[in-house]
Amino acid sequence: MQKRLTLLGSTGSIGESTLDVVARHPDRFSVHALTAHRNGDKLVAQCLRFQPDVAVVGDADTAAKVAAELRAAGCRTEVHHGPAALVDAASSAGCDTVVAAIVGAAGLAPTLAAARMGKRILLANKEALVMSGQIFIDAVRDNGAVLLPVDSEHNAVFQCLPREAALHGGVSKIILTASGGPFRTREPSTLVDVTPDEACKHPNWAMGRKISVDSATMMNKGLEVIEAHWLFDLPGSRIEVLIHPQSVIHSMVSYADGSVLAQLGNPDMRTPIAHALAFPDRVNSGVAQLDLAQVATLTFEKPDFQRFPCLALAIRALEAGGIASAALNAANEVAVEAFLARRIGFMAIGEVVESVLNALPVTSAATLDDVLAADAEARRLASRFASRFAGTPAAGAPSAERIAH
Ligand code: NAD
Numbered sequence: 001m002q003k004r005l006t007l008l009g010s011t012g013s014i015g016e017s018t019l020d021v022v023a024r025h026p027d028r029f030s031v032h033a034l035t036a037h038r039n040g041d042k043l044v045a046q047c048l049r050f051q052p053d054v055a056v057v058g059d060a061d062t063a064a065k066v067a068a069e070l071r072a073a074g075c076r077t078e079v080h081h082g083p084a085a086l087v088d089a090a091s092s093a094g095c096d097t098v099v100a101a102i103v104g105a106a107g108l109a110p111t112l113a114a115a116r117m118g119k120r121i122l123l124a125n126k127e128a129l130v131m132s133g134q135i136f137i138d139a140v141r142d143n144g145a146v147l148l149p150v151d152s153e154h155n156a157v158f159q160c161l162p163r164e165a166a167l168h169g170g171v172s173k174i175i176l177t178a179s180g181g182p183f184r185t186r187e188p189s190t191l192v193d194v195t196p197d198e199a200c201k202h203p204n205w206a207m208g209r210k211i212s213v214d215s216a217t218m219m220n221k222g223l224e225v226i227e228a229h230w231l232f233d234l235p236g237s238r239i240e241v242l243i244h245p246q247s248v249i250h251s252m253v254s255y256a257d258g259s260v261l262a263q264l265g266n267p268d269m270r271t272p273i274a275h276a277l278a279f280p281d282r283v284n285s286g287v288a289q290l291d292l293a294q295v296a297t298l299t300f301e302k303p304d305f306q307r308f309p310c311l312a313l314a315i316r317a318l319e320a321g322g323i324a325s326a327a328l329n330a331a332n333e334v335a336v337e338a339f340l341a342r343r344i345g346f347m348a349i350g351e352v353v354e355s356v357l358n359a360l361p362v363t364s365a366a367t368l369d370d371v372l373a374a375d376a377e378a379r380r381l382a383s384r385f386a387s388r389f390a391g392t393p394a395a396g397a398p399s400a401e402r403i404a405h
């Protein structure tokens with residue numbers, strides 16, 4: 001049966017890769033809704049090509065412009081705007097599958113709505129799961145939703161785990177690989193003055209700017225440890241991070257008998273996207289077959305927590321439980337935005353996040369209101385701390401004392 005998709009965040013990097021795979025299989029996939037924030041031009045082009053029932057944008061002005069252009073081109077897509085329209089698109093009876101590819105906390109409400117409507121959810125938007133953790137997992141279970149990981153590491157782990165949960169007893173740990181980002185070998189004392197463009201120049205992956213900065217700080221891997229905890233129901237102590245600069249092994253599962261299963265492939269998100277879209281079938285993703293003779297060398301090293309304090313902060317937040325992961329995520333979003341806007345230096349990102357974690361008491365995250373309140377408070381504190389670091393990038397220099405938690 002053909003799958004009918006709502007694609008949240010269609011104009012982003014994951015959104016475009018998803019549409020690339022969808023376009024290869026018109027017999028299998030069609031589009032109910034596409035959503036973007038401000039990039040009306042790209043959304044118009046996507047609507048003309050995929051003819052969705054609904055398009056959603058962030059504000060009324062962009063909606064009016066998009067609607068006028070679509071009408072002029074004879075396209076019948078309805079255009080809506082705002083957060084409630086995102087939730088409607090994700091919960092509509094017009095779709096069975098929701099691809100969650102909005103960046104950041106803005107994706108939580110529609111992704112959670114999809115879970116509550118029992119949809120098949122292809123999750124790229126790790127921040128939504130990091131924020132809401134148990135609430136999200138409960139919503140998936142209680143409403144018969146299906147959660148398929150798109151994040152390449154988690155998709156790899158999913159592929160390497162036994163299909164039946166009853167056999168997960170033999171799993172000893174999962175190993176998330178990490179490229180180490182653009183600053184893996186750079187002299188740490190020079191990190192204070194890196195620019196947003198340098199931070200976004202990832203050696204292996206082309207991604208949106210927020211996740212690119214997260215990869216450079218390795219906060220991305222920290223968020224992924226938390227994501228893996230919720231997806232695979234394992235404690236942080238059984239989730240290992242391993243630096244693997246070639247990004248060919250996307251992650252591994254280690255078993256009690258000494259076996260280690262790995263998933264390999266060229267670093268192109270269309271592979272995990274195609275896997276999750278077609279699961280349990282396998283379809284052409286457009287990605288070239290891996291040529292291991294050409295890759296020749298695969299190397300591995302332990303992560304350096306001094307160089308990457310954000311990774312240590314995320315693990316600390318997971319261990320702390322309650323609202324700590326939501327606070328970590330919110331503080332990081334504010335700090336990354338401040339860095340991209342050149343208001344703070346690169347190393348201040350971790351400083352801001354740590355200051356917020358230190359300032360916020362760890363309370364329970366039993367309800368969505370608890371999570372949203374923590375998110376709001378962490379953002380307020382992070383903006384305050386960020387303004388203290390503003391204009392003094394060197395104030396964010398790393399120190400062993402600051403990360404020793
Ligand atoms: P991106 O910045 O390229 O795209 C983000 C999308 O979200 C865009 O369509 C944008 O219009 C939309 N958006 C942004 N702010 C919004 C808001 N406030 N309300 C509604 N829509 C909004 O990001 P990306 O790289 O595609 O990443 C998307 C998500 O997937 C992130 O959570 C990221 O961590 C995750 N992810 C990305 C990759 C990758 O290779 N790009 C890999 C793994 C996971």
Ligand code: MG
Pocket residue numbers: 151152153224
């Ligand atoms: Mg990833």
